Amino acid sequence: MNQKLSSLLLPLSLHNFIGRPLHLVPTPCLLIDEKAYERNLMLMKNRAKELNEMVMTRAHFKAHKCPAIAKDQIERGGAIGVCCQKLSEAVEALKAVDDVLISNEVVNVDKLRVIRNMNEISGKTISLCVDNEQIVTLIDKIMAESNEPNQKLQLVVEYNVGQNRCGTNSEEETLKLIKLIEKCKHVEFKGLQCYKGANQHIVKYEDRKEAVARVVEKVKRLLDYLSQNGVFVKYVTGGGTGTFEFEASSDVFTEIQPGSYLFGDADYGKILTSSNGKTMLEDESAFSQSLYILTTIVSKVPNTRIVVDAGLKASSLDSGVPIIADAEHRKILSNYKPGGDEHGIFEAHSEKAQELINSLNVGDVLKLIPGHVDPTFNMYDMVAFFNPDNHLITRVESITARGPGI
Amino acid sequence: MNQKLSSLLLPLSLHNFIGRPLHLVPTPCLLIDEKAYERNLMLMKNRAKELNEMVMTRAHFKAHKCPAIAKDQIERGGAIGVCCQKLSEAVEALKAVDDVLISNEVVNVDKLRVIRNMNEISGKTISLCVDNEQIVTLIDKIMAESNEPNQKLQLVVEYNVGQNRCGTNSEEETLKLIKLIEKCKHVEFKGLQCYKGANQHIVKYEDRKEAVARVVEKVKRLLDYLSQNGVFVKYVTGGGTGTFEFEASSDVFTEIQPGSYLFGDADYGKILTSSNGKTMLEDESAFSQSLYILTTIVSKVPNTRIVVDAGLKASSLDSGVPIIADAEHRKILSNYKPGGDEHGIFEAHSEKAQELINSLNVGDVLKLIPGHVDPTFNMYDMVAFFNPDNHLITRVESITARGPGI
Numbered sequence: 056m057n058q059k060l061s062s063l064l065l066p067l068s069l070h071n072f073i074g075r076p077l078h079l080v081p082t083p084c085l086l087i088d089e090k091a092y093e094r095n096l097m098l099m100k101n102r103a104k105e106l107n108e109m110v111m112t113r114a115h116f117k118a119h120k121c122p123a124i125a126k127d128q129i130e131r132g133g134a135i136g137v138c139c140q141k142l143s144e145a146v147e148a149l150k151a152v153d154d155v156l157i158s159n160e161v162v163n164v165d166k167l168r169v170i171r172n173m174n175e176i177s178g179k180t181i182s183l184c185v186d187n188e189q190i191v192t193l194i195d196k197i198m199a200e201s202n203e204p205n206q207k208l209q210l211v212v213e214y215n216v217g218q219n220r221c222g223t224n225s226e227e228e229t230l231k232l233i234k235l236i237e238k239c240k241h242v243e244f245k246g247l248q249c250y251k252g253a254n255q256h257i258v259k260y261e262d263r264k265e266a267v268a269r270v271v272e273k274v275k276r277l278l279d280y281l282s283q284n285g286v287f288v289k290y291v292t293g294g295g296t297g298t299f300e301f302e303a304s305s306d307v308f309t310e311i312q313p314g315s316y317l318f319g320d321a322d323y324g325k326i327l328t329s330s331n332g333k334t335m336l337e338d339e340s341a342f343s344q345s346l347y348i349l350t351t352i353v354s355k356v357p358n359t360r361i362v363v364d365a366g367l368k369a370s371s372l373d374s375g376v377p378i379i380a381d382a383e384h385r386k387i388l389s390n391y392k393p394g395g396d397e398h399g400i401f402e403a404h405s406e407k408a409q410e411l412i413n414s415l416n417v418g419d420v421l422k423l424i425p426g427h428v429d430p431t432f433n434m435y436d437m438v439a440f441f442n443p444d445n446h447l448i449t450r451v452e453s454i455t456a457r458g459p460g461i
Numbered sequence: 462m463n464q465k466l467s468s469l470l471l472p473l474s475l476h477n478f479i480g481r482p483l484h485l486v487p488t489p490c491l492l493i494d495e496k497a498y499e500r501n502l503m504l505m506k507n508r509a510k511e512l513n514e515m516v517m518t519r520a521h522f523k524a525h526k527c528p529a530i531a532k533d534q535i536e537r538g539g540a541i542g543v544c545c546q547k548l549s550e551a552v553e554a555l556k557a558v559d560d561v562l563i564s565n566e567v568v569n570v571d572k573l574r575v576i577r578n579m580n581e582i583s584g585k586t587i588s589l590c591v592d593n594e595q596i597v598t599l600i601d602k603i604m605a606e607s608n609e610p611n612q613k614l615q616l617v618v619e620y621n622v623g624q625n626r627c628g629t630n631s632e633e634e635t636l637k638l639i640k641l642i643e644k645c646k647h648v649e650f651k652g653l654q655c656y657k658g659a660n661q662h663i664v665k666y667e668d669r670k671e672a673v674a675r676v677v678e679k680v681k682r683l684l685d686y687l688s689q690n691g692v693f694v695k696y697v698t699g700g701g702t703g704t705f706e707f708e709a710s711s712d713v714f715t716e717i718q719p720g721s722y723l724f725g726d727a728d729y730g731k732i733l734t735s736s737n738g739k740t741m742l743e744d745e746s747a748f749s750q751s752l753y754i755l756t757t758i759v760s761k762v763p764n765t766r767i768v769v770d771a772g773l774k775a776s777s778l779d780s781g782v783p784i785i786a787d788a789e790h791r792k793i794l795s796n797y798k799p800g801g802d803e804h805g806i807f808e809a810h811s812e813k814a815q816e817l818i819n820s821l822n823v824g825d826v827l828k829l830i831p832g833h834v835d836p837t838f839n840m841y842d843m844v845a846f847f848n849p850d851n852h853l854i855t856r857v858e859s860i861t862a863r864g865p866g867i
Contacts, residue, residue, distance in 0.1 A: 057556045059582055063575050064552055067867055081569050083865045117802060140803045146470055150463045159803060160759040160768075162824045163487050169469050176465055186760055187823050220800045221760035221768055252801060353566040354592055354627035362566075362627055367836045368866045373773050373799065393779065394626045395658060396523060396835050397546045397565060397866050417593050418568045429802050430773045433840070434865050459489045459840050460774045460803050461473055 069437045069451045077349060077446045078420050083369035084349040085435040086422065087318070088443045089450065091345035095317045098342060100133030103311065106303040111135045113156060113292065115314025116144050119432050120456035122151040124317070136180070138292070138312050140460070142169055145181070147456035149173065154180040156211065156292065158248060158312065160221050162190050166461075167197045174208050175201055182209035182245050186222050191235050191242065198241030209245040210236050211292065214277060216249045216270045226280040233286050246290025249274045250312070255297025256322060260329045267294075267301035274307050296342070297326055297334075318346035320428045322374040336382070347380055347422040348431070349439075350399065355417050358409045359402065365423055366397040371430035380422035387411050391423070399423075433457045475843045475857045483755060483852045484826050489775035490755040491841040492828065493724070494849045495856065497751035501723045504748060506539030509717065512709040517541045519562060519698065521720025522550050525838050526862035528557040530723070542586070544698070544718050546866070548575055551587070553862035555579065560586040562617065562698065564654060564718065566627050568596050572867075573603045580614050581607055588615035588651050592628050597641050597648065604647030615651040616642050617698065620683060622655045622676045632686040639692050652696025655680045656718070661703025662728060666735045673700075673707035680713050702748070703732055703740075721834045724752035728780040728833055742788070753786055753828040754837070756805065761823050764815045765808065771829055772803040777836035786828035793817050797829070805829075839863045 065071075067081045077086075103112045114128040116137040128134040129152050136154025139145040148155050161167060161183060174181045185191050191210065198208050212232055215222030223229040229247075236244045251270050257263040270293075278288055292310040294302030299316075302308040315323055319335035319342060332338025350365035370377045376391040377399070387407045392400040403409040415421075425431040432438070432454060440450035471477075473487045483492075509518045520534040522543040534540040535558050542560025545551040552575075554561050567573060567589060580587045591597050597616065604614050618638050621628030629635040635653075642650040657676050663669040676699075684694055698716040700708030705722075708714040721729055725741035725748060738744025756771035776783045782797040783805070793813045798806040809815040821827075831837040838844070838860060846856040 056583075060552050060555050060579075063578050063582065064549060064867075066571055067548070067575060079571070081571055081867055083867070085865070142473070143470060146466050149466050162759050163757055165472055165485070165487055169473060172469050173466075176469065177462070190823060219766070220804055220806060224762055351569060353568050356630055360625070364866065366866070367777065367779050368839050368864070371773065373778055396839070398626055400626060417596060433774050433802070436864060458774070458842060459491070460770065460772070461470075461487055461489070 069439050069448075072439065072448045073451060075448055077441055077448065080349055080420070080439070080448065082349050082351040082420060083365045085432065085438045086347040086349050087438055087440045088343075088345045088347070089440040090443050091343035092317060092440065095342045095345060096127060096132040099313060099316050102300070103133060103303060106300055110303045110308060111310045113138050113310050113312050115295065115312050116148045116456070117141075118314030118318065118429050119438075119454065120144055120147065121432075121438060121452050121454045122147050123452040126151040128317070141456075142166055143458055143461050144456040145173065149177050149179055155182075157181070157183045158211075158250070158292070160184055160186055160190070160213070162187075164193070164197070167194055170208065171197050171201055175203055175206055180209070182211050184211050184213045184221070184248050185232070185236075186213045188232060188235055191232065191239065195239035195241045201241070204241070207241055207243040210242045211245050211248050211290070212236070213248040213250070214274070216251050216273050216293075218251045218253060222248075226277050229277060230281060230284050230286065233281070246288050246292065246309070247274070247277070248292050249308070250293040252295060255295045256326060257297070258326050260327055260331070263298055263326070264301050267298050267305070271301075271305045271307050278307065296323060315428045316342050318428045319344040319424070320346065320374070320431070321376070321378045321424050321426045324378075324424065344380070344424055346425065346428060348377060348425055350421050350423055352415055352417050352419045352421065353398070355412065355415065357413050359412070361401050361412050361415055362394060363399045363401070363421060364397060365399045366395050367393060368396050368434060370423065370425045371427050371434070373430060374427035377423040377425050380424050384411060475845050475854075478845065478854045479857055481854055483847055483854065486755055486826070486845070486854065488755050488757040488826060489771045491838065491844045492753040492755050493844055493846045494749075494751045494753070495846040496849050497749035498723060498846065501748045501751060502533060502538040505719060505722050508706070509539060509709060512706055516709045516714060517716045519544050519716050519718050521701065521718050522554045522862070523547075524720030524724065524834050525844075525860065526550055526553065527838075527844060527858050527860045528553050529858040532557040534723070547862075548572055549864055549867050550862040551579065555583050555585055561588075563587070563589045564617075564656070564698070566590055566592055566596070566619070570599070570603070573600055576614065577603050577607055581609055581612055586615070588617050590617050590619045590627070590654050591638070591642075592619045594638060594641055597638065597645065601645035601647045607647070610647070613647055613649040616648045617651050617654050617696070618642070619654040619656070620680070622657050622679050622699075624657045624659060628654075632683050635683060636687060636690050636692065639687070652694050652698065652715070653680070653683070654698050655714070656699040658701060661701045662732060663703070664732050666733055666737070669704055669732070670707050673704050673711070677708075677711045677713050684713065702729060722748050724834045725750040725830070726752065726780070726832060726834045726837070727782070727784045727830050730784075730830065750786070750830060752831065752834060754783060754831055756827050756829055758821055758823050758825045758827065759804070761818065761821065763819050765818070767807050767818050767821055768800060769805045769807070769827060770803060771805045772801050773799060774802050774840060776829065776831045777833050777840065779836060780833035783829040783831050786830050790817060
């Protein structure tokens with residue numbers, strides 16, 4: 056009976072909707088506009104090359120957690136590898152790419168053993184961030200237990216450039232940690248991670264540019280100090296969608312880590328390009344919004360409100376609420392109100408909004424732009440691509456590395 | 462190679478940690494204190510009976526989305542069935558229980574066909590909320606296509622008692638909808654859902670009581686109006702953890718829908734019991750906090766901050782940030798700051814906090830209380846039970862109905 060029950064849901068599987076129109080799809084559904092996606096893929100490839108041929112692009116896997124998308128980024132999008140925040144992401148990423156940086160600190164013994172085995176079994180390039188002497192010693196010890204004791208794990212020292220999260224907190228501490236790594240037999244010093252995510256969300260272009268310039272100055276001082284002490288750093292990674300052009304042209308960063316560029320969200324939609332247009336929403340020279348949540352109107356009160364089936368389980372609210380994708384409708388009905396785990400509410404606060412609500416029906420679908428790419432992807436097991444010209448579903452991919460972050 | 466890669470994660474499977482101590486568990490991990498859980502299960506059973514023998518308890522499956530926990534609620538906890546918000550929850554719930562109310566509006570044709578098949582195949586009691594004439598007509602039509610055309614689907618009319626989300630919005634509209642249902646051949650009018658979730662989070666006990674009294678008055682007026690028009694309602698469902706005692710003793714509600722009572726969260730921890738103690742945190746006569754997020758300190762700056770691995774993927778922030786479980790530590794270090802998808806930051810703002818931070822080490826685990834039960838469960842695929850006396854993992858269960866809400 057239980058098997059029979061489980062099979063009840065098969066007709067709702069997204070794969071059945073390939074070739075069918077958006078308005079039939081069971082919602083909430085995570086959607087990608089395939090044309091905007093393709094355009095973003097090419098734009099990042101060309102833009103990165105144009106800015107600095109020597110700087111590599113390492114796409115951030117945590118943005119989507121989907122091996123098929125990582126494959127596109129490597130094969131067609133100019134990325135040389137990916138970075139991941141968690142082991143489950145790294146394992147899935149390795150199925151599609153050959154070079155994975157775990158751009159985060161890992162300290163649990165069993166997790167570190169998994170990284171050791173990953174390094175041994177995959178035969179691919181794996182590196183890991185560290186910021187702590189005890190953990191470096193622990194990693195060295197765990198790596199020594201390898202079946203192939205000559206294998207070394209590449210370690211990237213994270214340096215706190217103002218994010219005030221992980222990372223070493225002074226030039227002296229950084230040097231000391233690198234010296235320790237160099238002394239260890241089973242690990243190798245790869246370079247530095249200098250990441251300040253907050254900079255990417257500074258609204259004004261010039262302010263963002265200045266904020267990155269301050270980070271670059273700090274990194275330069277560190278590199279000078281290290282070289283004065285005999286450490287020459289060949290690898291500096293950091294930056295993301297909102298700031299990559301500044302890191303790429305800094306002559307200090309050798310690698311950028313953009314992720315959201317491929318999708319866009321309401322939060323990135325607030326930051327302005329050099330021509331003062333909203334990224335992904337207005338400035339056509341910038342990346343295009345490609346990511347949507349498809350939602351259905353499940354209840355309606357004429358003149359008053361519509362209720363959609365996209366609630367806390369369908370769109371992460373940490374960086375703001377989702378917004379209606381249609382620009383004209385968004386101007387009229389902008390006030391998404393969370394209505395619990397399974398509901399979102401749009402209330403009419405003007406005559407025009409009343410008209411819009413009255414023109415919509417229970418059962419109609421709407422496209423929303425999520426507040427924040429990464430934790431929204433984390434809610435879904437599947438993502439569907441659609442053709443924006445004929446509104447048909449064209450491709451469905453599995454999000455295989457979602458989860459709490461093991 | 463891909464299979465080999467996937468098997469790398471097996472050592473981190475929670476099942477391997479049964480019988481092992483908390484401090485070895487790979488984090489973030491969703492945890493239940495088995496003693497507090499057991500106590501909550503019995504307390505709800507006894508309290509509901511004590512308040513009103515005639516009122517049934519329908520546990521809310523959406524709180525945990527875990528069939529094994531639903532089984533405990535039915536077999537030992539006095540619940541007669543469960544309610545679910547989504548089809549994937551209903552299918553999983555039916556594996557453990559015989560009576561499922563989908564306490565939400567469903568309008569997509571393919572989803573409604575799944576409910577029809579569920580009704581036909583399971584042989585169990587299934588009911589569904591409605592608030593719209595067109596949808597009732599659609600459901601009737603879809604039910605008519607059943608292989609067993611004599612089967613009827615039980616419909617519960619949702620009445621808006623102030624939640625201002627779904628539900629009919631006047632007595633007349635409600636009557637009209639019921640009359641339509643009564644005319645249809647393939648559906649049956651079961652009763653009313655009168656749910657105002659916001660009431661459950663009103664901090665003061667007397668204010669909560671008054672707010673529910675206003676709902677009860679509204680429902681009474683509706684019932685009078687309906688009976689004057691020949692409709693006698695035998696079933697009124699609603700209420701939840703924060704208010705169930707008022708609904709249960711109202712002589713209007715025949716069923717309560719508590720879910721969070723079994724777990725507790727930081728948000729419920731703010732509401733006060735009749736003796737002005739904080740529910741789940743202080744008042745020992747009330748439910749006990751049983752749900753935790755186990756997190757590891759992954760970075761530390763002495764005197765300044767600790768960084769834990771519980772970020773946006775580990776605890777939903779919609780109803781507030783997680784708090785430290787240890788009451789003494791919480792007083793000293795209360796300021797969880799989200800640090801992105803994979804990090805949470807506790808900063809020292811006092812000398813005592815500096816001392817506490819200095820006494821903790823990278824690699825140490827901490828228990829946090831999540832801000833909000835339901836969307837936090839939704840992030841995990843597994844939950845581990847532990848014995849609070851010896852801090853060993855005792856049981857691991859699968860959360861099989863998480864997801865965006867299909």
